């Protein structure tokens with residue numbers, strides 16, 4: 001049994017795993033602002049009654065919110081995927097682990113591309129009044 | 131890997147469960163947002179689903195999951211980079227839970243108020 005004082009993954013001694021460990025903590029700090037900010041803006045100050053096509057079109061006129069959303073998408077997906085890889089390491093039997101991690105990365109790549117396309121390529125058409 | 135008993139066990143399990151839960155929601159959220167490429171009808175149709183009362187309650191659960199994971203993540207980072215704090219390990223976790231409760235009560239009220247007409 002390996003444990004660490006913070007009740008999380010122990011700090012690896014080097015190589016890729018050390019970078020991954022560091023990335024989890026740094027992306028976590030960035031997501032603290034990005035993800036909590038997103039929740040407060042979209043679910044507290046606004047809410048799902050207000051959010052529709054026109055709302056997004058207005059928000060995506062400039063590049064600021066597109067950039068914000070793109071940074072959040074990228075960091076949250078990579079942080080979440082690396083976290084999921086930790087779980088596969090812990091719970092998938094060794095002989096199936098490689099296949100499981102490969103599948104995880106493939107699925108993750110599809111979602112990353114879809115999210116990026118939506119944020120970057122969206123050009124509003126005139127929306128019907130609701 | 132397993133932490134036996136007490137505060138550490140709970141914070142570790144909750145960090146995993148909330149992390150995976152939020153990741154699953156993130157993937158769903160990418161799918162619904164992607165429909166914006168197809169046009170207003172398609173996007174507004176799928177977004178309307180989030181206005182169903184059951185979904186509004188689950189939305190509070192999503193907020194709570196991210197908030198707990200974020201606060202617990204800060205505790206992990208503080209201890210990993212500032213080892214002296216391990217002496218206050220237990221108290222740090224209780225402080226985290228206190229922050230969580232203090233923030234979640236008004237948040238849950240504000241998020242559910244329009245749904246139930248409070």
Ligand code: HEM
Nearest residue numbers: 008009028031032080083084086146149150152153200203
């Ligand atoms: C809001 C700010 C966030 C902070 C401060 C944060 C912090 C952390 C930290 C420090 C870890 C590493 C734990 C370890 O090494 O054992 C971690 C793990 C993880 N995080 Fe986050 N995170 C945040 C947001 C997110 C989001 C948005 C997702 C989902 C996309 C997510 C999913 C995960 C998963 C699945 C794990 C792996 C759990 C485990 O290894 O037990 N996190 N988080």
